[in-house]
Amino acid sequence: MKFNRAVIKVGSALVSPDAKGCSGKYLLAIARFITQCQQAGKEIILVSSGSVAAGRSLITHGSPNPSIPTKQAMASVGQMQMMANWQRFFDVPCSQLLITHGDLKDRQRYINIKNTLRILLENGVIPIVNENDTVATEELKVGDNDNLAALVALVSEADSLFILSDVDGVFEQDPRINPQAKLIPEIAKIDDSVYALAGATNNHIATGGMKTKIQAAEKAVENGIETYILNGSRGEVFEQLLSGDNPGTHFIAQQGATRARKHWLKHTLKSNGKVMLDLGAVRALTEQGASLLPSGISAVSGNFKVGDCIDVFDSKSQQCIAKGISQYNYRDLKRIQGKKSDEISTVLGCCPSKVVIHRDDMVLLTNIRN
Numbered sequence: 001m002k003f004n005r006a007v008i009k010v011g012s013a014l015v016s017p018d019a020k021g022c023s024g025k026y027l028l029a030i031a032r033f034i035t036q037c038q039q040a041g042k043e044i045i046l047v048s049s050g051s052v053a054a055g056r057s058l059i060t061h062g063s064p065n066p067s068i069p070t071k072q073a074m075a076s077v078g079q080m081q082m083m084a085n086w087q088r089f090f091d092v093p094c095s096q097l098l099i100t101h102g103d104l105k106d107r108q109r110y111i112n113i114k115n116t117l118r119i120l121l122e123n124g125v126i127p128i129v130n131e132n133d134t135v136a137t138e139e140l141k142v143g144d145n146d147n148l149a150a151l152v153a154l155v156s157e158a159d160s161l162f163i164l165s166d167v168d169g170v171f172e173q174d175p176r177i178n179p180q181a182k183l184i185p186e187i188a189k190i191d192d193s194v195y196a197l198a199g200a201t202n203n204h205i206a207t208g209g210m211k212t213k214i215q216a217a218e219k220a221v222e223n224g225i226e227t228y229i230l231n232g233s234r235g236e237v238f239e240q241l242l243s244g245d246n247p248g249t250h251f252i253a254q255q256g257a258t259r260a261r262k263h264w265l266k267h268t269l270k271s272n273g274k275v276m277l278d279l280g281a282v283r284a285l286t287e288q289g290a291s292l293l294p295s296g297i298s299a300v301s302g303n304f305k306v307g308d309c310i311d312v313f314d315s316k317s318q319q320c321i322a323k324g325i326s327q328y329n330y331r332d333l334k335r336i337q338g339k340k341s342d343e344i345s346t347v348l349g350c351c352p353s354k355v356v357i358h359r360d361d362m363v364l365l366t367n368i369r370n
């Protein structure tokens with residue numbers, strides 16, 4: 001398996017197959033796969049649905065389609081059950097992240113989510129993400145966890161996305177109508193003809209059908225993330241994955257997407273400020289591929305917010321050597337410039353980030369490595 005960091009999305013139909021509380025029926029094989037990936041040095045983030053389904057029997061409801069507040073209450077109680085259910089399959093700790101579309105659209109919160117995920121992964125924790133159903137009203141909602149998983153893959157800079165449900169992948173025809181229908185192993189380009197293959201799902205437990213999975217795949221592949229739709233209810237799927245086979249539908253990532261991000265940083269994003277670096281920091285950035293730390297900054301100018309792009313100058317040559325996304329606003333950065341990362345909390349009262357610009361969020365402008 002050629003991936004380093006993957007987001008695995010697990011649908012409600014696998015977490016709570018009968019919508020009567022959580023079940024371990026399918027999760028055991030998924031958890032074993034995740035553990036094997038971790039043992040092979042890979043990083044995994046889970047996006048798990050199932051809180052509404054898991055809490056359904058615990059909240060009184062009269063209709064097959066309960067009101068939104070009733071579903072929110074189901075999600076609230078079901079989320080606890082779901083997390084406890086996942087944790088029992090792992091020896092390593094799991095963590096919970098409940099996020100909304102509003103959070104992902106807000107620059108500061110986006111960076112907070114990104115930083116939290118980074119640290120959780122560094123510590124061998126399995127982050128488990130779900131939409132924050134209690135606070136998410138229609139305009140705040142991502143709406144379905146397939147699209148949420150694609151956004152999580154973006155924010156975490158994953159290279160692969162596995163969408164697990166109880167269907168094998170995308171078929172040439174609806175397999176419920178034609179059992180002979182052929183599975184499509186590879187899709188290189190997502191266009192209307194691919195969407196036309198996505199019949200509505202009949203599964204009453206799942207929120208998204210094939211359409212939201214294809215939407216998620218489209219978002220992911222255009223950002224360079226290899227995406228797979230797989231049947232997580234079949235244990236052999238994971239063995240096939242581990243031996244390098246593709247048991248479902250693989251949406252091929254667009255080439256050059258990482259280059260495109262760097263290109264966007266370099267050419268499209270307007271800088272709102274500037275920092276000057278001493279010689280040591282210039283070397284660390286240009287020769288060692290390091291992130292920018294506050295200790296190497298000798299001057300800060302401009303009026304920038306967290307998440308804005310800033311220019312990075314070599315104070316000796318007065319040349320702009322890099323651009324990147326700042327983890328600090330200009331006021332806080334002025335206060336910590338020249339300080340060691342360990343001193344940030346003393347100066348600011350807290351330490352939002354040890355680095356000013358993370359390497360992944362930086363592009364070098366000189367002809368040295370990126």
Ligand code: GLU
Pocket residue numbers: 011012048049050051052053075130131133143144145146206207208
């Ligand atoms: N957030 C919802 C839940 O956990 C599910 C949304 C979805 O399945 O797409 O129940």
